Amino acid sequence: MSLKIAVLVSGRGSNLQAIIDAIESGKINGVIEVIISNKKDAYALERAKRHNIEGVFIDPSSCKSKDDYDRAIIKILEEKDIGLVCLAGFMRILTPYFVNKYKRRIINIHPSLLPAFPGLEVQKKALDYGVKFTGATVHFVDEGVDSGPIIIQSVVPIMDTDTPEILSERILKEEHRIYPEAIKLFAEGRIVVKGRRVFTPFPSI
Ligand code: GAR
Numbered sequence: 001m002s003l004k005i006a007v008l009v010s011g012r013g014s015n016l017q018a019i020i021d022a023i024e025s026g027k028i029n030g031v032i033e034v035i036i037s038n039k040k041d042a043y044a045l046e047r048a049k050r051h052n053i054e055g056v057f058i059d060p061s062s063c064k065s066k067d068d069y070d071r072a073i074i075k076i077l078e079e080k081d082i083g084l085v086c087l088a089g090f091m092r093i094l095t096p097y098f099v100n101k102y103k104r105r106i107i108n109i110h111p112s113l114l115p116a117f118p119g120l121e122v123q124k125k126a127l128d129y130g131v132k133f134t135g136a137t138v139h140f141v142d143e144g145v146d147s148g149p150i151i152i153q154s155v156v157p158i159m160d161t162d163t164p165e166i167l168s169e170r171i172l173k174e175e176h177r178i179y180p181e182a183i184k185l186f187a188e189g190r191i192v193v194k195g196r197r198v199f200t201p202f203p204s205i
Helices: 016-026 045-051 064-081 096-100 122-129 164-187
Strands: 005-011 030-037 055-057 086-087 108-111 133-139 150-157 192-193 197-199
Touching: 005 016, 005 045, 005 064, 005 164, 016 030, 016 045, 016 086, 016 164, 030 064, 045 055, 055 122, 064 096, 086 164, 096 197, 108 164, 122 133, 122 164, 133 164
Parallel strands: 005 030, 005 086, 030 055, 086 108
Antiparallel strands: 108 133, 133 150, 192 197
């Protein structure tokens, strides 16, 4: 049976596109049932339309609290029997209620080698700090910010000529490679979490 996926977005949705492409090419045995955005004009919703995927804008100002907002999302996830929630540039922190309800079924992509540089504008932070390597991380979402168990990471060396924009582009290429890869592993039931460590055993024959 194919994995039912929901993707939560806020912006341009290039990671969403990488996931769509991996599904359409048959790399991932899954189907995106819904794309949910907290921004009305997110380009990711345009991508949803182009690929005939249901796109839903949930207006934060229509909800009284963060809990209400997350309940509105969960209602859709439950209606569609979603098995995996992918955050792809979703710029809201999920409530503990949401995280616990979908424990180990929410994953996120982040443009640094966590636990270095959680939060925002992390490519600039990596340059300002002077690290020689940064990268991209796919991880499970827990109650903290960018802090859950790590599934895949990719290292990106920093060049003397890098600006935040140039570095972001190189990291993004790695994001587009490892995010579909992590979803594929999840869809194949090949992710085992023990404490903070994530193992990806080969399927037993
Ligand atoms: C990506 O670089 C993603 O890693 C980052 O936002 C960008 C979204 O781009 N996410 C975070 O920083 C989350 N902490 P996209 O909309 O083109 O996928």
